[in-house]
Amino acid sequence: MRKLPLRHVVAALLCAVALLLISSPGLSAEAKRLYEQHCASCHSADRLGGMGPALLPENLRRLRPDAATEVIADGRIATQMPGFSHELDAEQISLLVDFIYEPLAEMPVWGMAEMDASRVVHHERSELSDTPLFDADPLNLFIVVELGDHHASLLDGDSLEVLTRFPTRYALHGGPKYEPDGRFVYFASRDGWISKFDVYNMKTVAEIRAGINTRNVAVSGDGRYLLVGNYLPHSAVLLDAGDLTPLKILEARDAEGTSSRVSAVYTAAPRESFIVALRDVAEVWEIGYGTPGFPLRRIELDDYLDDFFFDPGYRHLIGAARNANNAQVVNLDEGLKVAELDLTGLPHLGSGISWEYRGRPVLATPNLREGQVSVIDMQEWKIIERIDTLGPGFFMRSHGDSPYAWVDVFFGPNRDAVHIIDKNTLEIVRTLRPAPGKTAAHVEYDRHGRYAILSIWDDDGAIVIYDGDTLEEVKRIPMKRPSGKYNVYNKTRLDPGTSH
Numbered sequence: 001m002r003k004l005p006l007r008h009v010v011a012a013l014l015c016a017v018a019l020l021l022i023s024s025p026g027l028s029a030e031a032k033r034l035y036e037q038h039c040a041s042c043h044s045a046d047r048l049g050g051m052g053p054a055l056l057p058e059n060l061r062r063l064r065p066d067a068a069t070e071v072i073a074d075g076r077i078a079t080q081m082p083g084f085s086h087e088l089d090a091e092q093i094s095l096l097v098d099f100i101y102e103p104l105a106e107m108p109v110w111g112m113a114e115m116d117a118s119r120v121v122h123h124e125r126s127e128l129s130d131t132p133l134f135d136a137d138p139l140n141l142f143i144v145v146e147l148g149d150h151h152a153s154l155l156d157g158d159s160l161e162v163l164t165r166f167p168t169r170y171a172l173h174g175g176p177k178y179e180p181d182g183r184f185v186y187f188a189s190r191d192g193w194i195s196k197f198d199v200y201n202m203k204t205v206a207e208i209r210a211g212i213n214t215r216n217v218a219v220s221g222d223g224r225y226l227l228v229g230n231y232l233p234h235s236a237v238l239l240d241a242g243d244l245t246p247l248k249i250l251e252a253r254d255a256e257g258t259s260s261r262v263s264a265v266y267t268a269a270p271r272e273s274f275i276v277a278l279r280d281v282a283e284v285w286e287i288g289y290g291t292p293g294f295p296l297r298r299i300e301l302d303d304y305l306d307d308f309f310f311d312p313g314y315r316h317l318i319g320a321a322r323n324a325n326n327a328q329v330v331n332l333d334e335g336l337k338v339a340e341l342d343l344t345g346l347p348h349l350g351s352g353i354s355w356e357y358r359g360r361p362v363l364a365t366p367n368l369r370e371g372q373v374s375v376i377d378m379q380e381w382k383i384i385e386r387i388d389t390l391g392p393g394f395f396m397r398s399h400g401d402s403p404y405a406w407v408d409v410f411f412g413p414n415r416d417a418v419h420i421i422d423k424n425t426l427e428i429v430r431t432l433r434p435a436p437g438k439t440a441a442h443v444e445y446d447r448h449g450r451y452a453i454l455s456i457w458d459d460d461g462a463i464v465i466y467d468g469d470t471l472e473e474v475k476r477i478p479m480k481r482p483s484g485k486y487n488v489y490n491k492t493r494l495d496p497g498t499s500h
C-alpha cells in the first residue's frame with residue numbers, strides 16, 4: 001500500500017475533527033436554539049417563511065454564505081431584516097449560516113390536493129347583495145392595510161370616513177388587487193393565503209392557501225383569473241377568481257430545468273397576459289390569459305431582474321437586479337433588451353410613476369440605497385434628472401390630475417420626512433414631517449386627485465389626509481401601522497401616478 005505523506009494525514013485528521021465539530025449534536029443544538037431565539041418569529045420555526053422569507057438552501061442560491069453572514073450581522077437594506085451583530089458573535093452567526101443552508105429532512109409538498117383542502121367558501125354568491133351596503137362612490141373607496149394588528153379598513157374617499165374595519169390574514173404583502181369593476185378585492189399574505197373580499201357586502205367571501213411562502217397576487221384584466229407568485233414551492237398558481245378554485249400550477253423552471261423562486265406576478269391588461277418575474281433564473285415569463293391553455297412565453301434576459309416597472313402601454317418592462325448598477329429596458333413585443341440605464345442607487349422600480357414632462361413621457365423612481373429620485377426619459381431611455389432627497393425612499397406617488405409627486409424618506413434619520421416634487425420643474429417644493437420621529441410613507445391619491453393620503457407607519461400610527469392643491473392637512477385618522485392604501489378608481493383605471 002502507498003504511504004501518504006505526513007502532512008496529508010494531518011490535514012485529513014484536522015478535516016475529520018472539523019467535520020465532527022460542525023456536525024456535533026452540541027453545535028447543531030446551539031444553532032437550533034439561536035435560530036429559535038432570533039429568527040423563528042419572522043422566518044417561522046420550520047424555516048418555511050412567515051413575515052420574512054423561507055430560509056432553505058433551495059431559496060438561498062443567489063446568496064453566498066459570506067453574504068448571508070453579512071446580512072445576519074448588519075441587516076438587509078429595504079427589508080424588515082435587522083442586524084444582529086450587537087447580540088451575536090461571529091461564531092454564533094456562522095452557526096446560524098450553516099443552519100439555514102442545511103437541507104430540510106423532508107420538503108413540504110403544496111400541490112393541488114393541499115390547495116383544494118385549504119379552500120373555504122365563507123359566503124356563496126347567492127347570499128350576497130349586488131348593491132353596495134353603503135352610500136358612497138364605489139369607485140372612490142380605499143382599502144388601507146394595517147400591518148400592526150393584521151386588519152384592513154375600507155375608507156370612503158369623499159367623506160373620509162372609515163366604512164368598516166376587518167381582520168385579514170397574517171402579514172399581507174403586495175398591493176391588494178381589485179377586479180375591474182372594483183367590487184371584489186384580493187389579498188395575499190406572506191404565508192400563502194389568498195382572500196377574496198366583497199367590498200359591496202363588506203365580507204370576506206372565500207379563501208385558499210395557494211403557497212407556503214407567497215409574494216403577491218395579480219388579477220387578470222377581465223377579472224376571471226388570479227395568478228399567485230410563490231417563493232415556496234417554486235411556482236405560480238392560477239386560480240379561478242370566482243370561487244378561488246385552483247386551475248393550474250406552473251412550476252417555475254427555466255428551459256434547462258433549473259427551478260426558481262417567483263419574485264412577483266403582474267397583470268399586463270393591454271396584452272391580456274400575466275408577467276411572471278423569476279428570482280433565480282434570468283428569464284421573465286408572459287402567460288396569456290386571453291388564449292385557451294394559458295400559453296407560456298419565455299423571454300430570456302442578460303441578468304436576473306428583481307424589481308419591475310412597466311411603461312403605461314405595457315410595451316416595455318424596466319427591471320433592475322438588486323446587485324447590479326444598472327437597469328435593463330426590455331421590449332416585451334420583441335422579447336429583447338433595448339436599453340440599459342445607469343441607475344446605481346438600487347431603484348425601487350415597483351414604486352415608479354410616470355407623467356408627461358416637457359412633451360415627453362418620463363418615469364420617476366425612488367432609490368433604496370441613495371437619497372435620490374431618478375427621472376428617466378422613456379422615449380430615449382436616458383436619465384434626465386437626479387433629485388436629491390433627505391434619504392433613500394421606498395414609495396413614490398402622484399395622480400394624473402395633480403401637479404405634484406410625493407416621495408417618502410423611508411430609511412435613516414429623516415424617515416419622518418416626505419418630499420413633494422413639482423412635476424413641471426422637478427424641484428422639491430415642500431418637505432413635510434407629519435409625525436416627528438415616526439416613519440411617514442406611502443401616499444395614495446383619491447379618485448379625483450383632491451386628497452393625498454399618507455401613512456404614519458407606526459403601531460400607534462395614523463393616516464394623514466392632505467388637500468391635493470394647498471398641501472394642508474385636512475384630517476388624521478388613527479390606525480395601527482397602516483402600510484399601503486389602494487384607491488379603486490386609480491388602481492383599476494391604471495392611473496399613471498400609482499402602481500398597478
Ligand code: DHE
Pocket residue numbers: 052053078079080147172173174175216217263264350394442483484485499500
Ligand atoms: Fe414590498 C409591493 C417586493 C419589502 C411593503 N413589494 C411589492 C411588490 C414587490 C415587492 C415585488 C409589488 C407586488 C404587488 O404589489 O403586487 N418588498 C418586496 C421585496 O422584495 C422586499 C424588499 C423584501 C421582502 O421582504 O419581500 C419588500 N415591502 C417590503 C417591506 O418591508 C414593506 C415596507 C412592509 C411589508 O409589507 O412587509 C413592503 N411592498 C410593500 C407594499 C407594497 C409592496 C405596501 C404595495 C405597494 C403599492 O402601493 O402597490
